[in-house]
Amino acid sequence: xxxxxVIQTAFIGDAILTLPMIQKLKEKFSGSEIHVLCIxxxxxxxxxxxxVDNSIIIDKKNQQRSLFSLxxxxxxxxxxxxxxxxxxxxxxxxxxxxKFSGVKNTFGFSNSSFSFFYKNLIQYDKFAHEVQxxxxxxxxxxxxxxxxxxxxxxxxxxxxxxxxxxxxNYNAETRIYAIAPGSVWNTKKYPAEYFExxxxxxxxxxxxxVLVGGETDKDLCKKLAAKFDQSVVSVAGKISLIQSAxxxxxxxxxxxxxxxxxxxxxxxxxxxxxxxxSTVPAFGFYPYTEGSGFISFDELNCKPCGIHGxxxxxxxxxxxxxxxxxxxxxxxxxxxxxxxxxxx
Numbered sequence: 001x002x003x004x005x006v007i008q009t010a011f012i013g014d015a016i017l018t019l020p021m022i023q024k025l026k027e028k029f030s031g032s033e034i035h036v037l038c039i040x041x042x043x044x045x046x047x048x049x050x051x052v053d054n055s056i057i058i059d060k061k062n063q064q065r066s067l068f069s070l071x072x073x074x075x076x077x078x079x080x081x082x083x084x085x086x087x088x089x090x091x092x093x094x095x096x097x098x099k100f101s102g103v104k105n106t107f108g109f110s111n112s113s114f115s116f117f118y119k120n121l122i123q124y125d126k127f128a129h130e131v132q133x134x135x136x137x138x139x140x141x142x143x144x145x146x147x148x149x150x151x152x153x154x155x156x157x158x159x160x161x162x163x164x165x166x167x168x169n170y171n172a173e174t175r176i177y178a179i180a181p182g183s184v185w186n187t188k189k190y191p192a193e194y195f196e197x198x199x200x201x202x203x204x205x206x207x208x209x210v211l212v213g214g215e216t217d218k219d220l221c222k223k224l225a226a227k228f229d230q231s232v233v234s235v236a237g238k239i240s241l242i243q244s245a246x247x248x249x250x251x252x253x254x255x256x257x258x259x260x261x262x263x264x265x266x267x268x269x270x271x272x273x274x275x276x277x278s279t280v281p282a283f284g285f286y287p288y289t290e291g292s293g294f295i296s297f298d299e300l301n302c303k304p305c306g307i308h309g310x311x312x313x314x315x316x317x318x319x320x321x322x323x324x325x326x327x328x329x330x331x332x333x334x335x336x337x338x339x340x341x342x343x344x
Contacts, residue, residue: 002032005077005103007087007094008042009058011184012241012260013285014130015042016267018088019049019151021134025086026051028140035082037097044241048153060093070096078102087112088134090124107137129284148288151267158246160239167208168230176208178251178270180261181224182217182236185309187278188257190321190329196224197326198255198333203231210251211236212244212261253337255329258309262287271340273333277321278313280304291340295332297324 004025008018015038022034035054036046046055056077058064064073074097084105087094090112098106099117108118115121122137132147163170181195202209211221211234218237225234235247241264248254248268255273256262265272265287272287276296280303286294297303303320305313313320 002029002083003081004029004032004034005037005056005080005082005085005101006034007037007085007089007097009037009039009060009089009091009094011039012042012045013263014088015045016151016260016263017130017285018134019045019051019153019267020131020147020149021086021088021138021140022049023051023149023152024135024140025138028138035080037077045153048155048242048245050152050154071100073097074100086138087118088137107139109133109137126284127282129286129288131288133284148290150269150289151263153242153245153267155242155246155249155268158242160243160246161235163250166210166233166235170208174206174208176210176251177202178210178212178248178254178261178265180212180217180254180256180259182213182220183257183259183309184216185259185278186311187305187313187318187320188259188309190257190275190277190324191318192220192224194321194324194326194329196227198329199224199228199232201326201330203228207231207252208233210234210247212248212254212264213237214260253333255333258285266292271336273329273336275324275329277318277324278303278305278309279307283307291336293332293336295324295329296320299323 008015033053036052037056038046040057043055046052064070078101082103085098085103086107090109092113095112095114095117106118107120109124110121111124135142183189199209209232213221213236215237221234221236225232245264245268248265251270253271254265258276258279262272262274266289271291274287274294281294
């Protein structure tokens with residue numbers, strides 16, 4: 001029996017996009033144990049995966065911050081006697097764990113820090129989707145369609161506030177639309193006033209709108225919700241990641257920035273419309289499940305200005321956001337839902 005460790009200590013979106021690879025590993029090595037090394041912020045994701053046997057937490061900001069505490073942590077990993085390690089994460093810390101883990105069969109990307117610590121190196125394809133890159137890491141071949149595997153989360157029994165409590169005037173025939181207006185990076189955030197116009201359109205169409213996000217998105221979502229009546233509510237910072245996924249399953253569509261909620265919507269199995277401001281889909285993090293899509297204003301010499309985004313626009317114009325008008329987003333959303341309704 002194989003005892004496999006997957007190292008993914010990046011943030012929420014990367015964690016979700018690691019799940020399809022883990023699901024394939026579980027298929028290949030039936031009866032194996034799969035453990036995931038992750039950060040506290042993503043533990044809920046891996047704990048909700050039906051194919052992950054155990055999550056191992058590394059607290060990079062606190063308990064394992066120093067080199068001494070990291071080496072002590074690695075010694076604990078070594079004692080677990082893993083037979084294989086796959087590391088989509090490419091940091092020096094991850095490579096150090098691999099080096100001193102005592103595991104001989106290790107897999108990492110060619111652009112990992114200290115890549116020579118890995119036994120097997122896989123070429124990192126910056127033009128592929130992250131799911132495709134992870135499949136290559138684990139040695140899985142794919143064609144143009146069969147890589148599009150939905151990240152599987154066990155959401156049965158997840159307690160979320162009843163919709164009647166969230167929306168005062170809710171009834172079974174009301175369509176719910178989810179919007180995630182936040183991001184860690186400011187240049188990934190579609191302008192708040194543009195989101196307001198999209199919400200206004202939905203309210204005029206008698207839709208209910210739920211604003212989703214984490215603790216850092218709480219103020220933005222609260223301000224947007226305050227501009228409308230009880231048909232717009234914010235749950236940002238009020239429910240967990242897994243509860244958010246369970247809520248999204250009840251929504252018609254999610255409109256999101258290029259940020260973690262995009263991937264949570266994919267895991268929930270609903271259409272996702274991702275808005276790209278300073279980044280581009282070619283980086284490999286676009287929504288790929290059936291019925292999903294993206295929109296981006298690309299007629300700019302300055303775009304993309306970075307793979308992660310910035311605190312503020314490097315040239316002070318933020319044209320990548322302002323030139324992508326709300327009417328264009330609304331039209332794209334309607335087209336996506338029309339196609340979906342025709343196929344149902």
